[in-house]
Amino acid sequence: MAELDISKCAGPNCLQKWYRFGEGKLFSFHVRLPGLEPRIVKNVWLCESCFLSWEPMMREGNHVVLVPLQRKAV
Numbered sequence: 001m002a003e004l005d006i007s008k009c010a011g012p013n014c015l016q017k018w019y020r021f022g023e024g025k026l027f028s029f030h031v032r033l034p035g036l037e038p039r040i041v042k043n044v045w046l047c048e049s050c051f052l053s054w055e056p057m058m059r060e061g062n063h064v065v066l067v068p069l070q071r072k073a074v
Contacts, residue, residue: 006043010066011050018045025051031062 006026009016018024024047032039042064044056054066 006045008045009047009050010044010056011046011054012066014047014050016047016049018047024048027056029056029058029064031058033062 007018008014009018009024016024024045027044027046029042029044030039031042042058042062044064044066046054046056053069055069056064056066059065
């Protein structure tokens with residue numbers, strides 16, 4: 001995932017823009033970098049549609065990536 005920009009959905013190929021709170025889902029990741037205090041925050045926003053298919057996760061090196069959402073069998 002490139003630069004984190006919450007003005008639009010982080011979903012792959014999604015062009016949905018964020019207009020107000022209550023739309024989609026905002027994720028915040030607190031990152032502690034060596035020698036920096038306080039921690040920095042990386043935010044990712046997913047629209048309603050992408051939220052049903054993707055989940056943002058923090059990976060090694062403090063990179064946020066989207067992974068397909070695993071649905072539980074009912």
